Amino acid sequence: MQLTDVWMIAQTDLRVSWRSxxxxxxxxxxxxxxxxxxxxxLDPDRGALERAGGGLFWMIALFASVLLAQQRGFFASRSAExxxxxxxxxxxxxxxxxxxxxxxxxxxxxxxxxxLGVIVFYGVSFTSIALFLGAMLLGAAALxxxxxxxxxxxxASRNANSLFFVVFLPLVAPVLLASARIxxxxxxxxSDNASLWLQLLAAFCVAYIGLGILVSTSVMEE
Amino acid sequence: MRRMLMQREAxxxxxxxxxxxxxxxxxxWAIAVVGGAVVCFGGLLxxxxxxxxxxxxxxxxxxxxxxxxxxxxxxxxxxxxxxxxIAPSARRGWDTIAGASAEVGIVFCxxxxxxxxxWGRGAWGVWWTWDARLTSTAVLFVxxxxxxxxxxxxxxxxxxxxxxxxxxxxxxxxxxxxxFSVEWWRTLHQDATLQIGESHIGGTQLVFLLLSFFVGSVxxxxxxxxxxxLAVLQETNNRRAQSxxxxxxxxxxxxxxxxxxxxxxxxxxEGAS
Numbered sequence: 441m442q443l444t445d446v447w448m449i450a451q452t453d454l455r456v457s458w459r460s461x462x463x464x465x466x467x468x469x470x471x472x473x474x475x476x477x478x479x480x481x482l483d484p485d486r487g488a489l490e491r492a493g494g495g496l497f498w499m500i501a502l503f504a505s506v507l508l509a510q511q512r513g514f515f516a517s518r519s520a521e522x523x524x525x526x527x528x529x530x531x532x533x534x535x536x537x538x539x540x541x542x543x544x545x546x547x548x549x550x551x552x553x554x555x556l557g558v559i560v561f562y563g564v565s566f567t568s569i570a571l572f573l574g575a576m577l578l579g580a581a582a583l584x585x586x587x588x589x590x591x592x593x594x595x596a597s598r599n600a601n602s603l604f605f606v607v608f609l610p611l612v613a614p615v616l617l618a619s620a621r622i623x624x625x626x627x628x629x630x631s632d633n634a635s636l637w638l639q640l641l642a643a644f645c646v647a648y649i650g651l652g653i654l655v656s657t658s659v660m661e662e
Numbered sequence: 663m664r665r666m667l668m669q670r671e672a673x674x675x676x677x678x679x680x681x682x683x684x685x686x687x688x689x690x691w692a693i694a695v696v697g698g699a700v701v702c703f704g705g706l707l708x709x710x711x712x713x714x715x716x717x718x719x720x721x722x723x724x725x726x727x728x729x730x731x732x733x734x735x736x737x738x739x740x741x742x743x744x745x746x747x748i749a750p751s752a753r754r755g756w757d758t759i760a761g762a763s764a765e766v767g768i769v770f771c772x773x774x775x776x777x778x779x780x781w782g783r784g785a786w787g788v789w790w791t792w793d794a795r796l797t798s799t800a801v802l803f804v805x806x807x808x809x810x811x812x813x814x815x816x817x818x819x820x821x822x823x824x825x826x827x828x829x830x831x832x833x834x835x836x837x838x839x840x841x842f843s844v845e846w847w848r849t850l851h852q853d854a855t856l857q858i859g860e861s862h863i864g865g866t867q868l869v870f871l872l873l874s875f876f877v878g879s880v881x882x883x884x885x886x887x888x889x890x891x892l893a894v895l896q897e898t899n900n901r902r903a904q905s906x907x908x909x910x911x912x913x914x915x916x917x918x919x920x921x922x923x924x925x926x927x928x929x930x931x932e933g934a935s
Contacts, residue, residue: 610808611832644835651832659825
């Protein structure tokens with residue numbers, strides 16, 4: 441596997457996303473709307489919002505990652521993109537890592553916007569920025585790895601769009617749990633041992649990326 | 663290694679076909695029914711009530727066994743999935759076992775959640791609480807529902823088997839979290855009652871608890887065997903239907919190609935016009 445291949449795939453995905461304006465036209469407005477709706481439904485006087493800020497942040501990030509996957513349309517059908525990559529004999533591991541990297545970059549950008557959103561709208565404050573950044577990075581990597589792996593698993597499947605939710609959401613439950621706990625510690629809402637949660641999240645990241653590489657190799661050889 | 667896996671797969675499938683398979687199913691069913699009756703009798707009438715929990719303690723003759731068998735079933739699914747990825751030529755058998763075990767595991771998982779909720783209502787006063795083990799078990803339940811949905815999502819049997827095998831491995835990552843959740847997080851759910859080297863119960867309670875595990879295991883084996891048998895019969899039936907359809911099609915073709923019918927076919931359009 442060559443790193444240049446990984447970078448090429450990531451660049452292509454990012455360029456496609458940039459040109460289609462999917463992030464700015466669909467995902468960012470979705471984030472903003474969800475932030476507002478959570479605020480309206482939970483507690484307009486901010487009390488509950490401040491307490492649940494960590495969990496809500498990751499729920500919205502999760503929804504955003506689902507929307508990103510739908511925009512990418514990777515699992516909808518046996519795509520021409522996958523066939524051309526197969527024809528070009530690009531290493532499947534590079535395809536997986538490239539797509540994963542592109543999603544991490546997009547998710548990190550969205551998480552940065554989201555962080556601003558929860559600070560402004562929910563009135564939360566982060567006391568440990570480094571811890572929060574660690575959670576953001578590892579959380580984005582784990583979400584992207586599972587998301588991309590599910591994209592491969594469901595390519596050319598019947599009802600892939602609906603099935604994606606059934607398969608993807610339970611798989612990321614441990615990631616959400618760990619990321620939300622670290623964010624709560626970073627917001628001083630919890631006194632949990634953050635380093636243990638970070639280790640758990642890192643372990644999930646490694647496991648999911650490893651499995652994702654195996655899945656992509658197997659699916660691209662079909 | 664692959665040859666050994668193929669031989670094992672062939673042996674396992676042979677145990678699920680024919681008259682012998684019927685006898686195995688019947689024997690397992692008989693042991694499960696008799697054992698279940700003994701556990702019910704002993705658990706309800708012979709064992710004493712608990713000093714703290716009272717009659718509520720009798721749930722231990724059902725709940726721990728169902729939770730244990732949920733782990734066993736999902737572990738078998740994971741193992742069979744790994745084996746089918748290692749030996750693709752023996753995929754059919756291992757995939758059938760993986761799918762059957764996941765279905766049985768989901769039943770045990772639902773039973774564990776249900777019996778846990780019944781106990782929770784009596785002990786904690788609520789049917790459900792956001793306890794780490796309860797939540798992670800519920801996640802495990804939906805994970806394997808996703809696994810079963812994925813199994814049905816592809817027309818190509820080989821592709822579906824391979825992809826669901828990966829999904830099973832993904833889902834297996836959650837199993838240690840469920841098991842160790844009561845140790846990692848301070849939650850309402852109690853620690854394991856039975857541990858190697860030490861146990862929190864004894865006497866008749868321990869005897870019937872261990873018996874419930876044995877009977878549960880036999881029940882699991884019975885359900886798994888029955889499900890694999892059903893899958894094998896289904897496949898044989900499909901293959902037979904496919905062969906019959908091919909034979910019928912060939913006969914139709916031969917019939918159409920015979921000189922007399924060919925003339926008829928040739929002349930028929932003219933007659934019609």
